[in-house]
Structure formats: C-alpha cells, structure tokens
Amino acid sequence: MSTEPRTVTINILVTKPLxxxxxxxCAGHQEYRAEFKPDLTHNGPEIAATFNTPHGTVDYLCAWISQAPYGSLAPEPLPVIAVEIDGTAVSLDPAGVRAFTATTRAHLDALDRLADEAERLRGGGRP
Structure with a gap:
C-alpha cells in the first residue's frame, strides 16, 4: 500500500462576467446566461405576422436577426436571419431568406387557389 497522497483532476465550470x-x-441580454463563450448569441427584435381568427390571435412567421460571434459552427461570425418554422428556429443567410419567401409566396398563391375552389364548391359563397 502506498503512503503517497492521492490526487485527482476534476473539471469544474467556473463562471465570471465577460x-x-x-x-x-441587438435587443439586449436581460437575464441571459451562457455556459460557454460559443453559446453567446445576439438577437435583434422579433418580427411576426399576426392573424386574427374567431378563436384568437395567431402569430406566425416569427423572425429576427441573430449572431453567435464566437460560435464554432460558422466559419465567420456573420449575422443570420432566424425564422421560426413549425416551432423550430432555422438560421438562414440573406439568399436563404429570399428562397424561403419565394417558396412562401408560391404557397400563398396555392392557398388563394384553394379559396377559389372552396368558393366555387360552395356556390359562389352562398350557403
């Protein structure tokens, strides 16, 4: 049995202001906490389309400018546009946002065609 003192190295999370x-x-960092420097994110004000239904107001297509200046996933710390789609925020560059809006416009045209077809099926809007 050894009489030498035993030692162990343990990783600890040290917190300090940065x-x-x-x-x-950037819209600010109230109550913002990041565990690691790459977790730091700047977010701009959120924009959202709002639609009033008979059952209440619905916000959709929420978006904001976002930047993770120390993030490890991007080769450069450039701002992106975060678009919330189906509850998930997707980060897009300006060309990606334009592709998304073109797809959305095409879908809106399809919705108008559905409305026209439903109106036709309902006898021109008469019950």
Missing part, C-alpha cells in the same frame, strides 16, 4: 461588444441591432 464583457463583449454588442451590435446596435
């Missing part, structure tokens, strides 16, 4: 530059479009 001062970072904030872009002018």
């Amino acid at each position: 001062e970072i530059d904030e872009p002018e479009w």
Whole structure:
C-alpha cells in the first residue's frame, strides 16, 4: 500500500462576467446566461405576422436577426436571419431568406387557389 497522497483532476465550470461588444441591432441580454463563450448569441427584435381568427390571435412567421460571434459552427461570425418554422428556429443567410419567401409566396398563391375552389364548391359563397 502506498503512503503517497492521492490526487485527482476534476473539471469544474467556473463562471465570471465577460464583457463583449454588442451590435446596435441587438435587443439586449436581460437575464441571459451562457455556459460557454460559443453559446453567446445576439438577437435583434422579433418580427411576426399576426392573424386574427374567431378563436384568437395567431402569430406566425416569427423572425429576427441573430449572431453567435464566437460560435464554432460558422466559419465567420456573420449575422443570420432566424425564422421560426413549425416551432423550430432555422438560421438562414440573406439568399436563404429570399428562397424561403419565394417558396412562401408560391404557397400563398396555392392557398388563394384553394379559396377559389372552396368558393366555387360552395356556390359562389352562398350557403
């Protein structure tokens, strides 16, 4: 049996304030906590389309500018546009947003065609 003291190395999470530059479009960091520097994210004000239904107001197509300046997934810390689709925020560059809006416009045209067909089936809107 050894008489040497035993040692062990344990990784611990140390927290301390970190001062970072904030872009002018960032909406602020109230109550924001990040465990690691790559988790830091700047988010701009959210925009959303709002539609009033007989059952209440629905917000959809929420979007905002977002930037993770120390993120490890992007080769450059450039701002992206986060678009919430089906409850998931998808990060898109400007070309990706334009592709998304073109697809959405085509879908809206299809919805108008459905409305026309439903109106025809209902006898021109008469019950």
